[in-house]
Amino acid sequence: MNTGLTHIRLQGPLIVGAGPSGLAVAACLSQRGVPFLILEKENFIASLWRLRSYDSLKLHLPKKFCQLPHMPFPKEYPVYPTKQQFISYLESYAKHFSIHPMFGCEVKSADYNTTMGLWRVVANGSEYLCRWLIVATGDNANPAVPEIDGLTIFGGKMVHSSGYKNGAEFRGRKVLVVGCGNSGMEISLNLCRNGARVSLVVRHKLHILPRDILGRSSFGIAIGLLKLFPLRLVDWFLILSSRLLLGDTSRVGIARPQDGPLHLKNTTGKTPVLDVGLLSKIKSGQIKVVSEVQRFTSNGVEFMDGETEEFDSVILATGYTSNVASWLKVESLSGQAKGDNNKSSWLSNMKGKNGIYSIGIAGKGLFGASTDAERAAEDIAWQWNFLGKHPSSKINPYVA
Template sequence: MFLERMNSKLKRVLVPGPLIIGAGPSGLATAACLKEKGVPSLILERENCLASLWKLKSYDRLRLHLPKRFCELPLMGFPPEFPTYPMKEEFLSYLEAYAKHFSIEPLFGEEVKSAEYDPTMEFWLVKTGSSEFVCRWLIVATGENSEPMSPEFPQISDFKGRVLHTSLYKNGTTFKGQKILVVGCGNSGMEISLDLCNSGAQASVVVRDTLHILPREILGRSTFGLSMWLLKWFPLRLVDRFLLFCSWFILGNTHRFGLRRPQIGPIELKNTTGKTPVLDVGTLAKIKAGQIMVVPSIKRFTETGVEFIDEKIEDFDSVILATGYRSNVPSWLKEEGFFSKKDGYPVAPFPHSWKGENGLYSVGFTKRGLLGASLDAQKVAKEIATQWNLEMKHLQTDL
């Protein structure tokens, strides 16, 4: 599938088709779409497994937050016996079966150090620890969640308890009987708080900003699926009002529990800022019952706990940082204009975020989850296949 030659420093690998960086769902979807169109590709993956974020850095009770039909990759659906919201292990087994079905064999343990376009050669030069890959097309599929993000908090080094990011959290069994502060109130923070509570820990969750909490299902249908259907017929703001009315009817007034809603509706907020609403899986009931406490922003850490901005001081045994992830693309991609150096996302917003210049593409940076990654993969494969077929035609003519 690819050719090799040695030089004095790095093994040079000439890749005839596209080179894909990342063997997560985005990379697999792209490779499958390319193969379906007769275009060979090669995936580089820094870890030693597929979907390393899911396999190595996610908690045990994780499920897909959206129904499986919105999360399947192109050309192959989930097994019909899978539940509506597949569990972590089920999703991983689906990805393994997907790779096997399309004969996708990534090169594991290949962490990209740099990728730079050579205008003289008109090829991309991608360097790992041991090799230099040369390719005509480069597809960045490392995703929005490449690196754990752990913000600096005042005097956090003073805290004598345990501090860990959610990427290291597996389950609540080791925290039984402890007081735990969860910093971050997105879907992961809320679900980990629930997991801790169910495991016998006393959990408090930091909510420093407004957020939307929606029921996972409305009228027996997925909230997300219902929203997508309504948007085909009604204006976005009217759909947002409907969602908020249903949320108030099903969940009640969340404001009195310290969970203030933004002025802007949940779908509009997602589209404009990328901030995902929390789909409740039982955490809110625990908050209402006083089993999970909502606390304000952190002012500073102490040796034994935290002082909050309301000047209350509380002791904690451990702190879990549910502060999310970030893209690491700016650390290795030597390119100007397509990816932002600030946040590692394509500068152009969705749906125009998939295509750069000089054969550079991105998949999985839409802020629209697996569905957005699948759409990207199909667009990229279609365009590259057109170029590939044209070049092959010219090559055959020359021969």
Template structure:
């Protein structure tokens, strides 16, 4: 049972948590809580928003689907419904996450944004501070993901633009920009990666093929195979302004975390000329558009910043070198000890 000490004077309420404190009620946080519960270990999830999987519910576009087959995306101990399609929709994935939490009776503490988490060496506990409470536990699990905060670049003149400018975290549908000239800034997961792979090869998931081959073949050989098939099915993307790096897609993912895009239609739009790729990036935003590194200047009605996200963990997690040595914190997002 969790015990509470009510606020005394100006001191904030303290809550002792018998098991681990999990920060984040996304898929990773729910999965950890379910696995702990399956082993009779209690836990408490703190979530800054008012819902489960807030990134999916609040910051994704309407027509989003999983880009990997559902068997690679299901959470432990409770799979997707059999009637779900191979690539579940956004709404289906959210309903699955909600059913998952209900199945394991997981009840996060919503609207609890962690402001500071620090290990108390004297008492051997973590002190996790939110806006209205201090939670105390021997264990802390960080499950906030790598996409907690929108990343907005510093571009000269960005404040002068008189049209509509949004980050992809607020983008919902292309219908909002019908008949407009739109500039999409960014080559990340929200826009277009440099490595382009088909979502499926020979009728099978590209990701599934890669994972199967890696069991038997060296990583670089698998990368060469993927690029050979991609070149055969998609053509030379360099001619479209999408130059592939020298490092293969899986090796690049392992080294930098940059995930190759699994094409679901954007490439055909580029080939048709409906989407134009401008190499070199944006030099300056003007009142009516943008100037590019290659000297071009164009007018746009709207700008969408597909510049990705970043983790907010460094803002609130205070970890000393001695804490790292004691391995009291586990970052399940990257599956490594901090």
């Protein structure tokens, strides 16, 4: 035991994170009669959605694929709910299932004690002991900043996409967006609509798909087709539909990979970009596609193709990384070394050894997180009933 800490033994699992994934698994546990405790470092739920997302953000997939278990979105919500609508939905979700996280509790460390057969989680001067630990901190805990020569000497405004809210403050400015995933594309479009002069860095080949095909979600169509046809045929259909609806993207400087979008997603985790109007802006010349950045200068950029250009501002839409390795001592997991990002690891497979689970960390989005939440809750509930319940505490319903 660590000295100076208050030791708290929990009846059920401890959940780290009160975002969509944490709320989803909490609701699934609640439905099965398993008590739980959620620790959340911020003072509210869905902190990443509130603090690190841009104002114009909408769900990339239709609401039926993004709803959490056991509670659909309100019928009056549009097919693609806004950021604020999603946050409101999460607030209603927590209230409906009586989910009350312990806010302001940042986990400093977690390790598995083989002698006790329990997880030890340290947060805010307390050590929580539990049989099950559920990691639900998401993929987007830490902004990823690339190592580019001269990054620190650029004299203009530079901000990571996690700090971008809207394009109003960039009106009339020359802005370079580094990163061409869904966030980079949507931020570029938002900047353009707010009167900025936008250049978008496209480093690699990528698939851009229409968000909708004949009024239906391309994702929904793909899910349906995969039940009937092999993946390669579904990929062929998506690429053909994209060419018919969007045209040849290579003509505007965005080449497609040889492998299909679903194949790439399954093998590399790289998500295809869903077009919500950006391509039309590129074709009209309102948004300029540029090559990879070689280095930054005090007032602009030198590109790999030798071109140089001045910019007032730079938006780094370069993604995020998980913070799990900073507090979870994964050496305690057999075969899992600290910092191991192997896709075959427990982080990608929902369940690990010694009663640890991960929800919403494998890059499968809300759709995958909800599925994993149900699986994890079912697995824990089986153990809970098979191994027997701990006696309830008169002081704290979470504590045995």
